[in-house]
Amino acid sequence: MDKRQRPQVVVSKCIGFDACRYNGQTLPDKFVDKLKDYVDYYPVCAEVEIGLGVPRNPIRLVMDEAGATVLYQPASDSEYTQAMIDFGEVYFDRLEAVDGFILKGRSPSCGIKDVKVYLGKTKVAGSVKGQGIFAAQAFKRYPHAAIEEEGRLTNFRIREHFLTKLYTMCSFRQVAKAATMAALVKFQADNKYLLMAYSQKEQKVLGQIVANHEKLVFDQVIKHYKEHLGKAFIRIPRYRNYVNVMMHIFGYFSDSLSSGEKTFILDSFEKYRNGKIPLSVPLNVLKTYVIRYNEGYLLEQTIWAPFPEELMDLSDSGKMEDLVDP
Numbered sequence: 001m002d003k004r005q006r007p008q009v010v011v012s013k014c015i016g017f018d019a020c021r022y023n024g025q026t027l028p029d030k031f032v033d034k035l036k037d038y039v040d041y042y043p044v045c046a047e048v049e050i051g052l053g054v055p056r057n058p059i060r061l062v063m064d065e066a067g068a069t070v071l072y073q074p075a076s077d078s079e080y081t082q083a084m085i086d087f088g089e090v091y092f093d094r095l096e097a098v099d100g101f102i103l104k105g106r107s108p109s110c111g112i113k114d115v116k117v118y119l120g121k122t123k124v125a126g127s128v129k130g131q132g133i134f135a136a137q138a139f140k141r142y143p144h145a146a147i148e149e150e151g152r153l154t155n156f157r158i159r160e161h162f163l164t165k166l167y168t169m170c171s172f173r174q175v176a177k178a179a180t181m182a183a184l185v186k187f188q189a190d191n192k193y194l195l196m197a198y199s200q201k202e203q204k205v206l207g208q209i210v211a212n213h214e215k216l217v218f219d220q221v222i223k224h225y226k227e228h229l230g231k232a233f234i235r236i237p238r239y240r241n242y243v244n245v246m247m248h249i250f251g252y253f254s255d256s257l258s259s260g261e262k263t264f265i266l267d268s269f270e271k272y273r274n275g276k277i278p279l280s281v282p283l284n285v286l287k288t289y290v291i292r293y294n295e296g297y298l299l300e301q302t303i304w305a306p307f308p309e310e311l312m313d314l315s316d317s318g319k320m321e322d323l324v325d326p
Ligand code: SF4
Pocket: 012, 013, 014, 015, 020, 021, 022, 044, 045, 046, 047, 048, 104, 107, 109, 110
């Protein structure tokens, strides 16, 4: 992967950048800290930006009578929904490029999911789950960006998916900037097996877009491509998707291998499929043979390292079982 590519990442300021939480605290995070050397961060605290100050009385999400979610401060009996929306509009207008977001979980401003939305202005009214107001704006404005909460990123597979999407979107941004069909054709070729692992359907659609049989102008092609690239990366791929792709690559040189070598490689696929070893293990085994048989086209593939290897940390929150194929 091109080392000059630095993803542009908006991050909740309270995650180790400033003591801007309602109680005057900051919450540093190991992963966010490590990523500082590899991305350009844009720390922001939306609640401070709308003038709530530090420390401040807490705010919360409340569902009003019309079913709309409002940002409400019980201590002052004030609503801040419009102020937050206005701030978001101005803030995002000023950003040149964004590839991803790391936002603080459970916050009524920054939380991307499972944020408590109270069913009335008193806590006794019960609650449902929703999304912070600033986070909702981020999703609306950047539907194809890599967006995650710092807490979820302790899960190995969620983190791997986030980094893969973040770096792919960053690399795609350079292609859009280069504005040449040649750059787009190369991007599609280099990402062939990664895209196939994420979504065979979208990988084919993207191939057709690049083929451009309708002879569309570049701006239309790139817009269409971005939309489908975003769709390809919506979900974490299943284990079996990666195994299918690895089998495909294996097919390039399997006839030249001894039965012992074949068994060893296929065994590593099986262990990965059962969640016993991380993806990097069978991929590295496979890559050794790609190097040995000098398969130039395969060596160029981003699937081997879709993000910097230094960020490949296998530590996990222990919730991987949630993500194992059924
Ligand atoms: S969660 Fe967002 S709004 Fe709340 S303190 Fe952190 S950065 Fe500020």
